[in-house]
Amino acid sequence: MLALVVDSSTPAVTAGLVRLGPDGLDVLAQRVTVDARAHGELLTPQLAAVLAESGVRAAELDAVVAGLGPGPFTSLRVGLVTAATMGQALDAPTYGVCSLDALAHAADDGRPLLVATDARRREVYWALYEHGRPVTAPAVTAPAVAADAARLRGAAFAVGEGAHRYADVLDLPVRDQPLYPPVASLAALVADRIRAGAPRETLTPLYLRRPDAVAAADRKSVLQ
Template sequence: MLVLSLDSSSIASVALSRDGEVLSRFDTTDTRSHAEALAPAVQDLMTEAGLTGADLDAVLVGTGPGPFTGLRAGLVTARTLGFAWDVPVHGMCSLDAVAFHVAPAALAAGHTEFVVVTDARRKELYRRSYRVHEDEFGPSIAPIDDPRVGAPEDAPALPCYGSGAALYPDRLSRAVPGFAELHPSAADLARAAWALTRRGHELSTDTSPLYLRDSDAKVPASPKRATR
């Protein structure tokens, strides 16, 4: 299964993968240029691989949670490519990609339940809790709850993995060190999706964004009077 993955919930990233093996990837930590970076990155990866949209089996996109502008860039790009190439577009919570990445470390540490925490700005964190166990295919994760946003102190008293753990180690009950640079990425998204499909699960076709907050942009209560 040849998949093009995109995630812009934190960093902007693109990956090409076949059956969960990442063939090539692009990642940028510049959080101010998601819209400008994604389309050229897709073009470059596809050209270097000698592929066209007709060669793909699916497009996969991280649905967040994430900031409005950055998250929209990835979702719109993925939906547009899927429409133009006539390939299905699947969505996955971006925190699930991080959870899949840390699952082997969590199991090795004896953490059968843990929380993924990433930066939500405003001194808050995005978070989601997971259970992990080993099966015939390797580490397997299952969400315990829905994605949430809130103060670090609101996180469950479980081991906390991800970039958010390094931001507020003193405000989390059990921050796990060593994952300060771990952000949701298209590569981990692809690996997590393959881990689901090889276990017989269908990928979601829901690409609705997980903003978790109201927009800062507000419609004026009443239109201003025009003056001459």
Template sequence: MKLLALDTCLDACSAALRTDAAVVAAITEPMRRGHQERLAPMVAELMDGAGWRFGDLDRIAVTVGPGSFTGLRVGLAFAKGLALALDKPCVGVGVLEALARGAGTKGFVAACLDAKRGQVYLQIFIDGRAAMAPDVLPVEIAAARLAELWPGGPAKLVGSGAPLLAPVLAETETLTPAAADPVAIAEIAAAAREPFPPPRPLYLRPPDAKLPGGIDPP
């Protein structure tokens, strides 16, 4: 199997290539804007460097959020368009799951993104398995959820919201990468089994932007 993994949800533009056996190549470029302009050239450079043709791909993976409303749509549109053109499956991967995977699959790992307005996006994993669905919570409720699910012992908090929750647990390691590791995204997608549901944006709360007349964007 040859797989292309993409991420534009957070403060980076990333891509990775993976076979059944291992990751072949990966690249991450920090950026808050400009994903739309950079993604296609980045993918072309990565494919050329690996000597792969687009027709060689068997699967395409893309992060679905939570994250920047604009950024995640860039990745989704590119991945879904490429999958349609190649007639290949497209796999959606949650950003929180990818962040947690990048921090390891042993013990207690909480992926946490600062959602602003006193809220965080949170998902907790124990030995690589989700202990809760991704959610958006006020910081104090997220802290209570952490304390409730924590079995004791070492813990890892990963993501931009990790410092907000670090005081809750003892023995806490705090990691604040700008984005999920594309290698982790590729690993998750490679392990996924069909049938794959169509990837859709994971919006855990309504967008801040409004169309004229106060209407939410679609």
């Protein structure tokens, strides 16, 4: 089975193609470009590139997997709209994964850990994990709040771009990798659902806060 993988929840514009076997998966091709301002320009060409590199036609895809965030409004929307559109056009089911879960999956060594990505505004998107499973809901707060929660849960280390950015506040060992949600982990977390032919999932974004750009409020006429 073939699954296309998309994540745009971080500055990394991520596209990949995986083949799911009975007992595992193989990453056939992937493209990851770190550019927080170019998700819209880069994602579609990267998807085309991974298909071309693998010699796979879009019509052969069995599923589309997307990272749901949390992430900034604009970049996250690019990935989810692209994934949903491809799923509809190809009549392929779509499946969503919390992007923080993918980071935890890739870093899990059995010990409690903190996953933190950069939320801008001097904040982080974060969650705590034990044995690769979330023990807190995703949140967006100041790094100090995440640090307090990590201490209470006995987190042994932290991963993610946000953990690197605020390592001095978190006061935890920070692993070099993964910085961004890996293609293999995004796919692995929904692999059983894909193999079982589970129904298509609505790709609901984890924004956690309102977008920076909002519609202007109605203004009174200067003539009134």
